[in-house]
Amino acid sequence: MIERLVSIMARLRDPVDGCAWDSVQTWATIAPYTIEEAYEVADAIARNDPTDLKDELGDLLLQVVFHSRIAEESGAFTLEDVVAAISDKMERRHPHIFGNAASSPGWETIKASERATKCDRSALAGVAIGLPALSRAEKLQKRGARVGFDWPDAEGPIAKIFEEIEEVREASSATVAEEIGDLLFAVTNWARHLGVDPEAALRDGNAKFEARFRAIEVSGGEAFAAMTLDQKEGLWQEVKRRGG
Numbered sequence: 001m002i003e004r005l006v007s008i009m010a011r012l013r014d015p016v017d018g019c020a021w022d023s024v025q026t027w028a029t030i031a032p033y034t035i036e037e038a039y040e041v042a043d044a045i046a047r048n049d050p051t052d053l054k055d056e057l058g059d060l061l062l063q064v065v066f067h068s069r070i071a072e073e074s075g076a077f078t079l080e081d082v083v084a085a086i087s088d089k090m091e092r093r094h095p096h097i098f099g100n101a102a103s104s105p106g107w108e109t110i111k112a113s114e115r116a117t118k119c120d121r122s123a124l125a126g127v128a129i130g131l132p133a134l135s136r137a138e139k140l141q142k143r144g145a146r147v148g149f150d151w152p153d154a155e156g157p158i159a160k161i162f163e164e165i166e167e168v169r170e171a172s173s174a175t176v177a178e179e180i181g182d183l184l185f186a187v188t189n190w191a192r193h194l195g196v197d198p199e200a201a202l203r204d205g206n207a208k209f210e211a212r213f214r215a216i217e218v219s220g221g222e223a224f225a226a227m228t229l230d231q232k233e234g235l236w237q238e239v240k241r242r243g244g
Contacts, residue, residue, distance in 0.1 A: 005062065006079060009069045027070055034063040035130060123147045135199045137188040157190035215239045 012022040037060045044053040068079035093110050095101035104110075118125060123146060127139045144150060151157055164183040171179040191198040216235035217224050224232070 002061075002065075005065055006069075009062075009065050013069055013073065022066075025066070025070070027067055030063065030066055031130070034060075034067070037063050132199055134184070134188055134202060137185050138192050138198055141189055141192055151189070151193065154190060154193040157186055157193055160186040161190060212236060212239050212244055215244050 009022075011017070012019045015023055037056065041053065041056045041060050044050075044056045064082065065079060068077070068082050072078045091098040094104065096104045120126075123143045124140055127136060127143060129136070131139065141150070151160075161183065164179065164186045168176060168179040168183055188198045191201060216232060216239055219235045219238070220227055220232070227235075
């Protein structure tokens, strides 16, 4: 079945008879769409909507085929190479299932051995730049922790948060963005020590804010925009009391 999709993409990319938009795209120009499609897959899962999930997985698969077709045109690799590479990786990472190992040596041991074959052997190697900032911060912190660069408990991150807050308060307009970044990094570190996924926590916080804000808009009606901040805060507290 995937051969049909591959054929469609080849036709779309045809420089003479293909689609004017698809035929001129590059890895860089479609990368944002790839990220967007991955988020839409996650959204369908969060909404527990299998019909949308089916469609969104198809859109994400199209991105893989798209990138692979561009690569094939330049002679870099093919879709078959992509499939072979991930198949090899999955078998390599499960030697107790696909090999002769009596048990798994452990995910981190396997990943460390893979990094040892690459030019960049840093403990931080391979943490994708394109990840959401909170998720990337957490991954960078976990990588540092694996080699002993970490607070022994949650008290360290808490103290760091208060330190960063003061630095934000004292920052100039030229440095305030940098200091806010340090503060968010520290909060992410605290969340990690508490066993909380910061990306998921903020996603839930966004959803809570959206639901409450929509509720106070309804409560305020046509007069909402003209209300004072105190009036809007009163509506907000009422929504909270109702469990919204």
